[in-house]
Ligand code: SF4
């Protein structure tokens with residue numbers, strides 16, 4: 001990252017933090033809700049996504065967010081690689097000087113590598129050993145995830161994995177960290193609690209508070225031992241205290257937000273239940289949809305990414321350092 005970008009980012013953060021300005025510094029763009037996997041804790045593959053934005057609408061969205069001050073854009077889904085025009089979407093983001101991350105199950109990474117080569121950070125789902133990962137994410141999906149990581153590393157891409165923590169893989173941390181060391185990637189973790197769309201059907205998968213505290217302790221030790229863990233202590237503090245989230249100042253809808261695949265602009269995925277209340281950028285323009293987003297803010301949640309964003313915007317030292325490192 002150039003010094004000029006560094007200074008611009010610091011200035012934007014200052015305006016968000018101290019001048020009450022709305023700047024979507026970190027933006028997530030769900031380019032589709034379609035998915036070619038069928039993970040047991042997610043219902044994306046059953047959703048009807050007839051309202052998906054066209055390439056022109058997505059370009060309008062990207063240029064509008066870039067002009068409002070977006071610096072980092074996370075391409076997500078569903079499975080973003082299912083879009084035939086994903087290469088053009090990535091190139092369009094790069095044309096606007098955006099840092100691009102992409103979250104993927106990895107299935108199509110080897111096939112689409114040329115189109116996504118300039119993604120700054122590829123985040124591949126990895127839930128544990130082959131048998132455990134396949135039980136959670138479908139037969140053959142572990143091999144596809146590992147093949148994706150291998151292909152991306154060979155292409156010199158920066159890779160992280162994201163693990164959804166469930167009762168089934170709560171003991172898979174050593175496996176994941178060994179793989180991370182062997183294949184040279186960093187790891188992040190997202191508890192399954194209230195994962196996509198399935199709130200009431202997850203009971204058998206949700207770890208107990210005690211299991212999560214133990215997991216958090218292992219992550220702290222792994223960090224102390226310089227293993228490949230990219231979550232900050234602010235998030236581990238939440239995991240320690242779950243289900244009683246520590247109160248925080250949240251910047252959803254102010255310093256970050258999500259654009260859904262149908263063009264709706266919402267503050268965070270936890271507010272999907274209120275999606276009727278939010279404006280659609282396709283109808284009113286993306287700037288209006290972001291600037292006039294209704295306030296549904298609350299004081300804490302269990303999502304890793306939002307806790308990292310909030311810790312960054314609340315100027316927690318470790319999260320700021322991590323964010324700057326990750327913006328390289
Ligand atoms: S968790 Fe991701 S890969 Fe799995 S079904 Fe949902 S969107 Fe697809």
Ligand code: SF4
Pocket residue numbers: 250251252267268269270271296297298299300301302303306
């Ligand atoms: S605390 Fe979490 S759920 Fe609440 S508004 Fe912020 S990001 Fe959304």
